[in-house]
Amino acid sequence: MKHIKHRSIKELEDIAAQVRRDIVRMVHRCQSGHPGGSLGCADFFTALYFEVMNHSTDFTMDGKDEDLFFLSNGHISPVFYSVLARSGYFDISELATFRKLNSRLQGHPTTHEGLPGIRIASGSLGQGMSVAIGAALAKKLNKDHSVVYSLHGDGELQEGQNWEAIMYAPFNKVDNLISSVDYNGQQIDGPTEKVLSLENLQAKFEAFGWHVINSDGNDMDSIVKALHYAKSLLGKGKPILNLMSTQMGAGVDFMMGSHKWHGVAPNDEQLALALAQLPSTLKDY
């Protein structure tokens, strides 16, 4: 069951467009959720699940001999759910239940409702890197040579636990881990540089001993190349950090580049405007 079907950049871009449609429709339907960061990471998720990761939709919690992904900034659950459904973990019709009572698609991802593809709850920020490191260590103990991926918000790096994990991973040669940072420069209360500046993130990670690469997270070619390059760097004693520039709200012009769409749902009119910019490449759910 585990295979990577290689796709062209155009095919991946088409999938990402549908993922973006899913995101705005899901958030509109329940009139809550976080469209901005979800849209910004649609290309990354698509590249990961449709091109880069060796993963199985026959879900097992242990995920032995397959690549694993951990979402630390759990509020961008719409993009995660869309990509999981679109890649076959569960039926796309379930996307309509997002944030509704009795849904497996909780506001923030959880294992608690048994949704295939989710291996840890996230939402309370700053915990995902530690979990990813633990999963990577388990893979080493199990002589399992697959890869662990994780994604973190840039604002999320203000949480101190991240820096415990960032210090731990290089010292302990966790070199089967590729962490990405959604570097969009925005958080709820405004630009990160005004709320609590991250300063030189690349230099900070490098000082802690990570191998840092840069990518454009809203350019499919760039993100696919970056993730493949990151894989080529594994097994050399260092964890990899993909510092991925994105635009919050990418793909929907009136949502782009502002923190204002971090956690706000579009109204009917705004939904129509957004969908007009996003071709339906696969069937809507």
Next chain:
Amino acid sequence: MKKYTYTEKKDTRSGFGAGLLEAGKKNPEVVALCADLVGSLKMDAFIKEFPERFFQIGIAEANMIGIAAGLTIGGKIPFTGTFANFSTGRVYDQIRQSVAYSDKNVKICASHAGLTLGEDGATHQILEDIGLMKMLPGMTVINPCDYNQTKAATIAIAEHHGPVYLRFGRPVIPVFTDPDQKFEIGKAWMVNEGTDVTIIATGHMVWKAIEAGEKLAEMGIDAEIINIHTIKPLDEAAVLKSVKKTGCVVTCEEHNKFGGLGESIARLLSTELPSPQEFVAVNDSFGESGTPDQLMTKYGLDSINIIEAAQKVIKRAKK
């Protein structure tokens, strides 16, 4: 009163260390993590035997809990080790989200719980940890009473799937339980059968309850003594059966009376069998520096306090 004796005194944390080594021998999936307190947690034997299955995390407890949660994904059974304060209060949200809510098979093993940590004082003496942990849905909470029981509990939790909080301590105390005991999670241990009052004790207070029971017997009071080592899930049947017989209860714990074992018993009795109850526990206070014995006396956790509570509760029951 059934006679209990001991030939040696040992710390419960050493029981944990011995149990961890044995659990590691029994199951290759058992791994251990520590936040810079290997000696205090008595993890040396495990580390010597299984160096590749031990993770020194450094002084970073939040990261330790997260890494432990991650290790379960891949089938490992992680045992984290640090002081009780840093095992619970410091990392409550990490335990809540990454372990309890995520249903991860992590064993949070906590030494130096309660006042008997001693001279380091209140910054390190947590008296709220049972409350914090028992409130988490799905969390099993165990507070064993001596070296042998702690060792047996450590082995047992490795065989139990689900998050567990295992609480033990620093001081040497009498070793009085069976070295070959089979530890059953959630099953009360009948220490002594009696008819006049039920004394329910956990952790270091069990030996003090036995001492109190002997004195009470000399006074003509026939105390039933029950050891609740598993505070959650509570052995409700054992508690109800005993209190139905005696009509009153004294609960004993090295913990704040708010949120501890006593409140779990009161919750049960208030709905099923309303009965007079007295609490031998710390009265909503922080601790302070001192020797373990001095602190247990000052904060009202000696056998004399159990005796007085028993006398008081029996009077209330007769009214």
